[in-house]
Amino acid sequence: MDGVNATKASVRLGVIDGDGIGPEVVAATRSVVDEAIGAAGLAPVEWVPLPMGHEAIAACGDPLPESTMAALEQLDAWILGPHDNASYPAQVRVAPGGVIRKRLGLYANIRPAAAFAGVRATAPGIDLVIVRENSEGFYADRNMFAGSGEFRPTADVAMAVAVVTRQACERIAHQALRLARSRRRQVTVVHKANVLPMTTGLFRDVCYEVAAQYPDVRVDDEHVDAMAAHLVRAPGDYDVIVTENLFGDILSDLAGELAGSLGMAASLNCSEHKAMAQAVHGAAPGLAGHNRANPAALQLSAAMLLRWLAVRDDDAGLRDAADRIDRAVAATFAAGIATADLGGLASTSEFTEQVSARVHRR
Incomplete structure (x- = not known):
């Protein structure tokens, strides 16, 4: 050998x-x-x-x-x-x-999506990685110390708690930015700060703060709904995408299907x-x-x-x-x-x- x-x-x-x-x-x-x-x-x-x-x-x-x-x-x-x-x-x-x-x-949660030669892909130019924050966000099974973040105060009302902390945002931003340095040095922060300014707005803002430590990486941001459309239309424009738990789960499934x-x-x-x-x-x-x-x-x-x-x-x-x-x-x-x-x-x-x-x- x-x-x-x-x-x-x-x-x-x-x-x-x-x-x-x-x-x-x-x-x-x-x-x-x-x-x-x-x-x-x-x-x-x-x-x-x-x-x-x-x-x-x-x-x-x-x-x-x-x-x-x-x-x-x-x-x-x-x-x-x-x-x-x-x-x-x-x-x-x-x-x-x-x-x-x-x-x-x-x-x-690191999820790459790339097209392979020999596999018919909806988006043959796709080659990106979605870096998904895995510990909090809207996921009710992991955003509380004890119990569930989803509950029903009455039989006809269901509620959910979203958790976004500075510590979690910082560490996932570092993961994405380090990864980008080994690829094409581009990170896109995905959020929905126009309607969730305190939670996903904090995620976006902390990612930009951490990005200041990586001046060699270009950073921009997109709303999650626009990001879904961009992935379908022009996935080759993206390198590393960093986002919160629920958005990352949805976008990575979309990217996986686009890759084949x-x-x-x-x-x-x-x-x-x-x-x-x-x-x-x-x-x-x-x-x-x-x-x-x-x-x-x-x-x-x-x-x-x-x-x-x-x-x-x-x-x-x-x-x-x-x-x-x-x-x-x-x-x-x-x-x-x-x-x-x-x-x-x-x-x-x-x-x-x-x-x-x-x-x-x-």
Whole structure:
């Protein structure tokens, strides 16, 4: 092997299969990661399997057992398969991904959207990253210390609290601006300050304050409704987009579809100390067990996870492994190999075999 770091200790990664197509795309991702780690000359990954979702409900009545959370607290990085909390019993209908993000402080959600050669994209010129604040905003499951930020004072009235803090705005702005320095040095702040001046206005203003520390990065801003229109009309005009939780969730789904399909929309949830690879798409229970799901999104998310570790630890071997996965997925698409959601004929396992073969190529 032509690896660059063969003597480094094994990387230890948590792995959570999830629900629906989760076990299939997670297995496909592990396979590709193992191939890339080996091709980079690194010791094999030490995988730490952890239960979540229907598997955990069947075993202990809890979709996110405390034993899983305790294990994640001891890990720096892990892969999370999609979950289907809408199908959980009413008494345990928790969204595990949101709980993990909140409990472990994964405040940044990094979601790239780029068109691939060989994939028919609505916006073939798209190549951007949405940096989504992950810890507060309008998301009722994570914007309060205890309880929910959404409530009903009467049977006919529903209310929600939005939370925006200077600390959260500052740290997500730094994430976006640092990322822009590695790309085209352009950041667009997305808000709705014309009707939400105190909350999203604070987000916009703090982002500009932080931007003063990055004079080499050009910064502008857009209202979220205008931003949605601009993404459809001229996505190539944008590089890094930073926004609050709800807006980031919506815009990143739009960007993923413009790039071709949510089946290849990757994301990384992270802080300075921990990171979680999680595809943007859901559990698609109707596809489960049919070997038809697109594993590319989670495979690309795993590459982001390895790159996060590489940057944190200044590890050239992990960077090489991440680059190999990115190149292999892109080369597989370019060869016309794709799953059904992209108009292709490949099964989950066939697509994965093709990617795994290509991680060994320079």
